[in-house]
Amino acid sequence: MTTPAGPYALAPDASAENPALSADEQQFNDLIAADSRIEPRDWMPEGYRKALIRQISQHAHSEIIGMQPESNWITRAPSLKRKAILMAKVQDEAGHGLYLYSAAQTLGATRDGMTDALIAGKARYSSIFNYPTPTWADMGSIGWLVDGAAICNQVPLCRASYGPYGRAMVRICKEESFHQRQGFEILLELMQGTEEQRAMAQESVNRWYWPALMMFGPPDDDSPNSAQSMAWKIKRHSNDELRQRFVGMLVPQAAVLGVTLPDPDLRWNEDTQQYDLGEIDWAEFHEVLAGRGASNAQRLQRRRDAHAEGAWVREAAAEYARKQSERSAQVAS
Ligand code: FAQ
Numbered sequence: 001m002t003t004p005a006g007p008y009a010l011a012p013d014a015s016a017e018n019p020a021l022s023a024d025e026q027q028f029n030d031l032i033a034a035d036s037r038i039e040p041r042d043w044m045p046e047g048y049r050k051a052l053i054r055q056i057s058q059h060a061h062s063e064i065i066g067m068q069p070e071s072n073w074i075t076r077a078p079s080l081k082r083k084a085i086l087m088a089k090v091q092d093e094a095g096h097g098l099y100l101y102s103a104a105q106t107l108g109a110t111r112d113g114m115t116d117a118l119i120a121g122k123a124r125y126s127s128i129f130n131y132p133t134p135t136w137a138d139m140g141s142i143g144w145l146v147d148g149a150a151i152c153n154q155v156p157l158c159r160a161s162y163g164p165y166g167r168a169m170v171r172i173c174k175e176e177s178f179h180q181r182q183g184f185e186i187l188l189e190l191m192q193g194t195e196e197q198r199a200m201a202q203e204s205v206n207r208w209y210w211p212a213l214m215m216f217g218p219p220d221d222d223s224p225n226s227a228q229s230m231a232w233k234i235k236r237h238s239n240d241e242l243r244q245r246f247v248g249m250l251v252p253q254a255a256v257l258g259v260t261l262p263d264p265d266l267r268w269n270e271d272t273q274q275y276d277l278g279e280i281d282w283a284e285f286h287e288v289l290a291g292r293g294a295s296n297a298q299r300l301q302r303r304r305d306a307h308a309e310g311a312w313v314r315e316a317a318a319e320y321a322r323k324q325s326e327r328s329a330q331v332a333s
Helices: 023-033 046-065 067-071 080-105 111-119 137-154 163-191 195-214 226-231 239-257 282-289 296-309 311-332
Strands: 267-269 274-276
Touching: 046 067, 046 080, 046 111, 046 226, 046 296, 067 080, 067 137, 067 296, 080 111, 080 137, 080 163, 111 296, 137 163, 137 195, 137 239, 163 195, 163 239, 195 239, 195 282, 239 274, 296 311
Parallel strands: none
Antiparallel strands: 267 274
């Protein structure tokens, strides 16, 4: 990992008085050093604002695009109960997207600007949502592995230094932990079923395991944003630390499920007190980020179509708001 750089880079002793800093900068640094929260009206360095808009908008887009792989199964869920649960989960993801877009708006980003960037294919969203969901077991794997990875990554974000982001994450994490359990339960039921159901669950875990590890981002020595984000206490742990924590959580759960994690090199290392992992295929990760994953084109097209189909709703809402404010103005005059 590189050392934080740039005009607002923070050293661990950032709370020390520094005559070269303006009063605003000193106050910002003091708040960060004291583990306090930065709020929307507080002064903040431009780099901090941009880093937050980047991360929060990407996160919001991930939640919105992330609805698609699961919505694929709403009409085909194997029972009414499963359908109701899946619908509620997909709705939760929409809600997460909305909290996060709102948090980014407190930093000056506009909702239209963020949406335009997404549908123009200029904005990032999590690599994981560019993989297809051909089997019902994929609903289990997404819950267990994808939501599991999301929780590992997001629980520390509840302490992110920017207030609106941290507070949004608290609520999101509560819902994600329910999501993870429902995914685990789908896989458990399949693993207790027929030979064919067990094979379906294992095949799905085989496909989702490695992409789930990629969700944590590139390795620490290839993660340009980590050092500064950690110095600003947006991120609290490095990408590799969280990936390790995730695998440590998965191993005992996989044993309960009776599935095998598809990594022949996975073994406990007494010296490091963590698991040694096999090589992650970072070439695949970069291909997906470049827009060449299995489902990138389909996901973006679906988002564009949904945006176009929703135009009348936006127009109606804007017209309603215009009439309401016209009426309020008449009453006031
Ligand atoms: N996919 O320097 P770093 C969910 C980009 S929500 C795509 O390490 P950073 C819920 C990164 O943006 C899942 N791009 O970056 C759910 C940067 O590009 P940029 C989303 C990735 O920010 C479940 C470049 O690579 N969660 O799953 C990925 O320090 C089920 C260099 O990387 C969040 O967004 C990736 N996997 O660390 C919904 C959590 N990884 O912007 C539906 C918040 C990296 O310089 C169904 N975000 N990149 O052009 C974070 O914690 C961080 O932003 C990381 C990346 C850890 C994702």
